[in-house]
Amino acid sequence: MPVAEPMLSVGLVVVCVVMAVAAGLVNRVFLKGSGFAAPVAAVRAVVQLGAVATVLVVALSRLWSSAVVLLVMFVVAAVTAGRRSEATRGSAWLAAALGCGMAAVIPxxxxxxxxPFTGVALVPVFGIVLGGTMTASAVAARRALDSLTQRAGEVEAALSLGLSERFSRMMVIERPLSDALLPNLDQARTAGLVTLPGAFVGVLLATGSAAQAGAVQVLVLISLLLAQVCGVAVVGELVARGRITRQDA
Incomplete structure (x- = not known):
């Protein structure tokens, strides 16, 4: 049975513009936020995705150029995670957390x-897993550093009892580290019941096969679980050992 393929059209453009403007108005009127935040984000998404799509058309045709794309993606993810962590020292160590997560899954x-060992297959899977690992690692680092600031007295008390610095810090940050994994855990638990994740919808629209779409989504979800757990575990060690810190932590 043929599947209707979504095509770029005037209607699609109009709908997207209306939704972006509406989001900006609601944010401004009801939430007292910026009325330009949503529209500007929408414009950035269009420009960035347009540029990426143009590059990928050429890059995915060769393995070496796909490798370059993957390297750029990883560098951007590492920089973004470091910035989101709000660490004042050692944020570059988050690249190690991302690398550990990817190394646990991709090979x-x-x-x-x-x-398949082809750019067309590898880049999308790498991108999805990297994006999820980046988010979990950044959130884990930020929340762990927040906890060290808020519960500094507990760390000092543990140190005064003769406990090691790593152990004292780890007692405080264990819960924040676990919380960073909750979004993807919830997505995995509710997949198909509450939400239809992006990979499922994309494969379903492309192939029309619900079974194939389900198989791909299960692969993506479980890959994300492993990559994120490994990445967050590394973040925990780095924060506990003082490699990633904040000025007031």
């Missing part, structure tokens, strides 16, 4: 043939 997917 396994490639070596088993689950994901």
């Amino acid at each position: 396994l997917l490639l070596s088993t043939g689950v994901v």
